[in-house]
Amino acid sequence: MxxxxxxxxxxxxxxxxxxRVDMNHGxxxxxxxxxxxxxxxRAFDNEFLAQGDDGALLPLPPPGQRLVVSTDTHVxxxxxFPGGDIGSLAVHGTVNDVAMxxxxxxxxxxxxxxxxxxxxxxxxxxxxxxxxxxxxxxVPVVAGDxxxxxxxxxxxxxxxxxxxxxxxxxxxxGGAQARAGDAVLVSGTFGDHGxxxxxxxxxxxxxxxxxxxxxxxxxxxxxxxxxLPAAAVHVLRDPTRGGLATTLNExxxxxxxxxxxxxxxxxxxEQVAGACELLGLDPLYVANEGKMVAIVDAAHAxxxxxxxxxxxxxxxxxxxxxxxxxxHRFVQMRTRFGGRRMVDWLTGEQLPRIC
Amino acid sequence: MxxxxxxxxxxxxxxxxxxRVDMNHGxxxxxxxxxxxxxxxRAFDNEFLAQGDDGALLPLPPPGQRLVVSTDTHVxxxxxFPGGDIGSLAVHGTVNDVAMxxxxxxxxxxxxxxxxxxxxxxxxxxxxxxxxxxxxxxVPVVAGDxxxxxxxxxxxxxxxxxxxxxxxxxxxxGGAQARAGDAVLVSGTFGDHGxxxxxxxxxxxxxxxxxxxxxxxxxxxxxxxxxLPAAAVHVLRDPTRGGLATTLNExxxxxxxxxxxxxxxxxxxEQVAGACELLGLDPLYVANEGKMVAIVDAAHAxxxxxxxxxxxxxxxxxxxxxxxxxxHRFVQMRTRFGGRRMVDWLTGEQLPRIC
Numbered sequence: 029m030x031x032x033x034x035x036x037x038x039x040x041x042x043x044x045x046x047x048r049v050d051m052n053h054g055x056x057x058x059x060x061x062x063x064x065x066x067x068x069x070r071a072f073d074n075e076f077l078a079q080g081d082d083g084a085l086l087p088l089p090p091p092g093q094r095l096v097v098s099t100d101t102h103v104x105x106x107x108x109f110p111g112g113d114i115g116s117l118a119v120h121g122t123v124n125d126v127a128m129x130x131x132x133x134x135x136x137x138x139x140x141x142x143x144x145x146x147x148x149x150x151x152x153x154x155x156x157x158x159x160x161x162x163x164x165x166x167v168p169v170v171a172g173d174x175x176x177x178x179x180x181x182x183x184x185x186x187x188x189x190x191x192x193x194x195x196x197x198x199x200x201x202g203g204a205q206a207r208a209g210d211a212v213l214v215s216g217t218f219g220d221h222g223x224x225x226x227x228x229x230x231x232x233x234x235x236x237x238x239x240x241x242x243x244x245x246x247x248x249x250x251x252x253x254x255x256l257p258a259a260a261v262h263v264l265r266d267p268t269r270g271g272l273a274t275t276l277n278e279x280x281x282x283x284x285x286x287x288x289x290x291x292x293x294x295x296x297x298e299q300v301a302g303a304c305e306l307l308g309l310d311p312l313y314v315a316n317e318g319k320m321v322a323i324v325d326a327a328h329a330x331x332x333x334x335x336x337x338x339x340x341x342x343x344x345x346x347x348x349x350x351x352x353x354x355x356h357r358f359v360q361m362r363t364r365f366g367g368r369r370m371v372d373w374l375t376g377e378q379l380p381r382i383c
Numbered sequence: 384m385x386x387x388x389x390x391x392x393x394x395x396x397x398x399x400x401x402x403r404v405d406m407n408h409g410x411x412x413x414x415x416x417x418x419x420x421x422x423x424x425r426a427f428d429n430e431f432l433a434q435g436d437d438g439a440l441l442p443l444p445p446p447g448q449r450l451v452v453s454t455d456t457h458v459x460x461x462x463x464f465p466g467g468d469i470g471s472l473a474v475h476g477t478v479n480d481v482a483m484x485x486x487x488x489x490x491x492x493x494x495x496x497x498x499x500x501x502x503x504x505x506x507x508x509x510x511x512x513x514x515x516x517x518x519x520x521x522v523p524v525v526a527g528d529x530x531x532x533x534x535x536x537x538x539x540x541x542x543x544x545x546x547x548x549x550x551x552x553x554x555x556x557g558g559a560q561a562r563a564g565d566a567v568l569v570s571g572t573f574g575d576h577g578x579x580x581x582x583x584x585x586x587x588x589x590x591x592x593x594x595x596x597x598x599x600x601x602x603x604x605x606x607x608x609x610x611l612p613a614a615a616v617h618v619l620r621d622p623t624r625g626g627l628a629t630t631l632n633e634x635x636x637x638x639x640x641x642x643x644x645x646x647x648x649x650x651x652x653e654q655v656a657g658a659c660e661l662l663g664l665d666p667l668y669v670a671n672e673g674k675m676v677a678i679v680d681a682a683h684a685x686x687x688x689x690x691x692x693x694x695x696x697x698x699x700x701x702x703x704x705x706x707x708x709x710x711h712r713f714v715q716m717r718t719r720f721g722g723r724r725m726v727d728w729l730t731g732e733q734l735p736r737i738c
Contacts, residue, residue: 054458054736056624056670057729061633080637081558082480082620083453085550091446097547098438101494103409103530125437139456139543141496173543175458177736183536188494188528188543192452195440203436265437269411278416282435315411374412381409381532 042066047148054142054176067152068172071159076135076170084170086135092197098125099190105381107154107184109228111221111240112317114187115158120242120317121268121383122189123165127246128264128320130201130253131193136162137171138189143182154185165244167191198258205262206283210351211329213322215248215336216241216344217295218272219311221318222379223303232306238299243318248341255335256328263323268383270374271313275321276359277373286354289361289371293348313374315382323351397421402503409497409531422507423527426514431490431525439525441490447552453480454545460736462509462539464583466576466595467672469542470513475597475672476623476738477544478520482601483619483675485556485608486548491517492526493544498537509540520599522546553613560617561638565706566684568677570603570691571596571699572650573627574666576673577734578658587661593654598673603696610690611683618678623738625729626668630676631714632728641709644716644726648703668729670737678706 042062052059069077076084100121107114119136126133138158142151162169220241227238245266252261263283267275276287296304296311304311318341324332329347336342359371397417407414424432431439455476462469474491481488493513497506517524579595581587600621607616618638622630627649631642651666659666673696679687684702691697714726 051735055729055734057629057668060624061728079557080633082483083451083486083546083548085484085557086450086452088443088446088448088450088549091443093443095441095443095450095547096438097441097490097492097526097545099492099494099526099528099543099545101496101528101530101543103496103532128437129440131438135452137452137454137545139454139494139545141456141458141541141543171452171454173454173456175456175541175736175738177458177538177541180535181538183532186496186530186532186541188454188456188496188545190452190454190492190494190543190545191438192450192547193438194443202434202440269415274412278435313412373416374410379410380406381530383530 042148044148044152049142049144049146049148049151049176051144051176054174063174067155071155072169074168074170076168089194093194096126096129096131096193096195097190098122099188100125101188102383103186103381104225104383106228109240110224110237112242113154113157114185115154116161117242117317117383118187118189119158119161119165120244122191123167123244123246124266126191126193127249128266129195130199130264131195133167133191133193133246135170135192136167136189138169138187139172140174141182141186142174142176143184144176144179146184165246201261201264203263203265203279203282206279206285206323206351207262208285208351208353209326210262210323211326211347212287212349212351213324213332213336213345213347215320215342217297218267218316218319219296219300219304219314221316222314222382223300225382226307226379227303234299234303236299238303241316241318243341245318245320245341248339251339252322252332252335256331260325260328264320266320267316269315271315273312273371274374280357280359284357286352286357287349287359288352289349291361291363293346295344295346312371315379317383397503399503399507404497404499404501404503404506404531406499406531409529418529422510426510427524429523429525431523444549448549451481451484451486451548451550452545453477454543455480456543457738458541458736459580459738460538461583464595465579465592467597468509468512469540470509471516472597472672472738473542473544474513474516474520475599477546478522478599478601479621481546481548482604483621484550485554485619486550488522488546488548488601490525490547491522491544493524493542494527495529496537496541497529497531498539499531499534501539520601556616556619558618558620558634558637561634561640561678561706562617563640563706563708564681565617565678566681566702567642567704567706568679568687568691568700568702570675570697572652573622573671573674574651574655574659574669576671577669577737578655580737581662581734582658589654589658591654593658596671596673598696600673600675600696603694606694607677607687607690611686615680615683616677619675621675622671624670626670628667628726629729635712635714639712641707641712642704642714643707644704646716646718648701650699650701667726670734672738
């Protein structure tokens with residue numbers, strides 16, 4: 029048999045301790061197949077991936093539901109940060125985008141760009157973290173792809189995740205659904221993710237480590253829908269890049285309405301506020317990865333707040349403002365001193381490669 | 384109003400002639416929104432993308448169908464090559480993966496990693512090519528994401544596309560469905576894509592330019608199903624990275640069967656064969672982006688071949704071999720001289736960054 033002689037390198041298992049990514053791992057031959065089998069398929073282990081075809085076959089839900097698809101590319105630097113890594117982040121980011129459509133996420137796909145020379149041990153750590161996050165969220169990674177680029181043409185690992193979900197009948201959330209009078213809630217403190225990543229990047233040491241809030245919010249969304257009529261939930265959105273301020277401006281734009289925030293009601297960790305002051309950042313514009321904005325019918329705001337607070341990921345939920353009629357679609361803030369100021373979109377670069 | 388003063392750079396339209404990607408385009412603020420609005424949303428223009436939410440809402444098919452999802456990351460170099468570019472390729476690659484599951488593709492998502500400094504004119508060319516390919520295939524790009532990395536941390540553009548499709552009732556294709564006695568067909572010549580890319584990369588000049596076969600095969604798949612009973616189509620697969628040899632080995636492995644090819648029946652363009660000889664490549668291992676392998680019940684092989692040949696993308700279709708019982712799951716070739724040789728998986732690196 030000539031096969032044995034032709035593939036001496038792949039008779040051995042992957043060296044996940046000292047091995048490195050090489051160009052062969054992206055060439056689609058035996059080395060690619062080995063990387064998939066010994067790392068990705070093992071970590072993501074599920075019946076869909078085990079189908080071994082070009083895509084995954086998934087069952088459809090009963091009639092009356094709708095399909096949601098969302099995608100997110102992750103280029104965060106550094107790859108590992110307090111509270112997570114690019115793998116868990118890639119799962120959370122996309123699970124959350126699907127959940128923010130009012131959908132129950134059912135499957136993820138993942139596409140990797142690996143840089144030649146990247147340590148297989150770090151890749152394994154990322155893939156295992158991703159698999160653990162997917163399991164915790166109850167959303168399997170059902171298909172994937174891996175490509176390799178030469179040293180100096182990438183930056184370790186980039187991951188694009190796509191999520192699929194189904195929207196149960198009766199739910200109709202969307203950025204255009206905010207109505208004057210609605211209550212604006214957030215599920216917890218904001219700015220944590222951006223500050224955690226920046227502190228690691230800049231090697232800043234704070235007395236207490238600030239950790240990313242990176243988390244899958246599909247459970248929290250279900251808790252909210254369980255507590256109030258589906259039609260009372262108008263908008264759900266996770267304030268990631270651009271932060272809370274940019275997310276609220278997007279919603280105001282889509283809904284053709286204004287939003288007024290109460291500065292005193294905005295939940296920000298003391299540590300995060302302090303770090304932001306030091307770094308010259310406004311926490312309103314700093315990315316979050318485990319928080320959501322929920323805009324609900326004001327008549328159900330108390331029930332919504334109680335439901336969020338009863339969930340481990342919503343303990344610090346707060347009612348932070350209201351939607352108003354405003355043809356200018358402005359987001360404004362009632363300051364602690366009784367004044368009003370505009371809250372604009374994020375304009376320039378604030379934190380590059382934050383997700 | 385302070386907003387006007389805060390965003391002087393984004394009061395002007397994007398400079399698609401001389402502008403360049405900067406880090407702001409990936410920061411999730413106004414510059415990101417502008418890039419999406421003036422380039423991506425305009426090119427991909429469709430009702431789903433226009434929803435403007437974190438994901439796209441899609442209708443579900445009637446009961447009895449199944450959902451397919453597939454993903455592909457594209458890092459091809461160079462970005463532009465004879466017969467296509469990374470944009471059209473990213474559409475074709477993923478449309479084909481979905482179609483190879485026997486599904487009708489209904490939607491694509493796209494995630495971009497852009498390198499700081501990349502010319503917006505080149506990005507626009509890629510996005511417009513992608514949009515044209517999507518329109519031609521009848522599959523809208525319904526959601527996307529764009530990230531920017533610093534100069535020297537990427538390589539122009541990487542694109543990850545994910546495809547969603549529905550499998551009509553009665554179809555059951557998959558890599559594990561090949562049975563002894565089945566006929567092995569290919570839809571046309573192979574090796575064209577890899578040789579076209581390599582010739583551009585190496586600045587090789589041939590008498591006649593060799594162009595990539597990059598094309599969407601969903602129409603060809605439908606033509607095949609229209610011509611024979613759904614149950615007669617056992618395996619469909621596009622021989623991309625790793626080429627025909629690797630694809631057939633994957634199928635043999637999944638189906639626990641052997642495959643015997645007829646060397647004399649393998650369709651390879653003379654130009655491609657000549658270039659491969661010059662470059663020391665075996666066309667059996669060279670990537671294709673607009674060809675498929677169809678393994679069908681032998682009783683329907685003639686009808687299948689006729690259906691393929693009647694379609695513009697299948698004119699040079701050929702019956703190239705058969706599936707046999709073989710516990711070793713070998714792929715073998717009956718040579719022109721009456722001998723037999725093993726056709727192994729692609730073992731090492733052949734053509735890096737070919738897709």
